[in-house]
Amino acid sequence: MNCEESQSQLHPYSDGELDLTKSLELEHHLRECAMCSQAHDDLKTLRKALRSDSLRFRPNPDLEARVKSALRREANGGRQWFSWTWLIPLFSAALLLIVFSGYLLTRSSSDDLVAREIVSSHVRSLMTSGHLIDVPSEDPHTVKPWFDGKLDFSPPVRDFTAQGFALIGGRLDYIANRPVAALIYERRKHQINVFIWPAVGGDIKPTAQVQQGYNVIHWTKSGMTFWAISDLNLAELQQLEGELEKP
């Protein structure tokens, strides 16, 4: 074995990875060659130093505790599908449901209350002793300004004679604890009261109901609440509602 070969085998020899035959050959060479023998000694010196314990990086004492608690969390997380922390979103969801359903209930009952007021007002306006119209006019430009100064809002006033719903006048009324505008339309001797006042919430799609034999349609659009009531059949009342909803 020459020096070149010897140098290339020194590392696997030192690591115990060289087979027996080659190891014996190398040992023989090392005994004869001072340079390679010196290289071998140097390698042994280096390797001894590398094996020194003080060369290692030691983990902080708390790393083991940290790893252990992470493992415990992982082990528990895998086992327990139930945890107290689940209750927090659960409770909030339940609370939200209660509040929301409460809101729905009170809202529908207040709507119900308003519907009854609408019926009373409608019936009173039709009685001979009651009054139907404050400002008799088929002209929107007469009716609309009449409301100025009497209300804190300006109701949309339009005539639909061409569509079969003649505007016959307007009236001030008092519904849901506030002054409101009432527009009176007529179709084949049937009187229709349309109550209008500013809405609180957003738009609501038209919903029809029957109160004491009267058809009532309620909707909210563009910041105004509308209640249309009449003894007219529902289909025709819906036709008026359609006209009023048009911008």
Added chain:
Amino acid sequence: MIGAVFTKRSQLEPKNKLASFEAAILPHLSSAYNYARFLLQNESDAEDVVQESYLRAFKYFRGFHGGDSRAWLLTIVRNTSYNLLQQNRSRQLVDSIDDSTEVLDPSEYSNPDTVLRQRIDEDLLKQAIQELPLNFREVLILREMEELSYKEIGTLCDLPIGTVMSRLARARARLQDKLAGKINQEI
């Protein structure tokens, strides 16, 4: 009755799993940390990688069927470390060396002129190891500090045994050169 026994068993099982995992793998914490610390060259990264590696190891513990549990853990530490290194591209992932040029060249090895005859200064040695390119460094740590065989290192780092051998030889030669250079500078 049978139901009760079953419930008890299934409740106990995860605890047993954790206990047997800890018994088998936790003793290798210092090896895992040392390896990660030399790979990442940063204390908090090494701690994070060790914790992450233990969690991964726990997850895959079912898949571990005997063998060297330390080499198994170190493989996970290596993968986790390389993932982190890949995320932090600012630190060089691979100090690219072309394996094809890793032919054993005698001139690479220590020559008598730069030999260290006196005791090696450990601080200098530690610094010299950290200055090695990642590829050399990790093979050296696995061999000298963790005392893994060429075959184990080859499996762990996904390298042919010949490459393990040549990297190891070159790493040692570089250390010897560096140490010799430093000692010369100090004199």
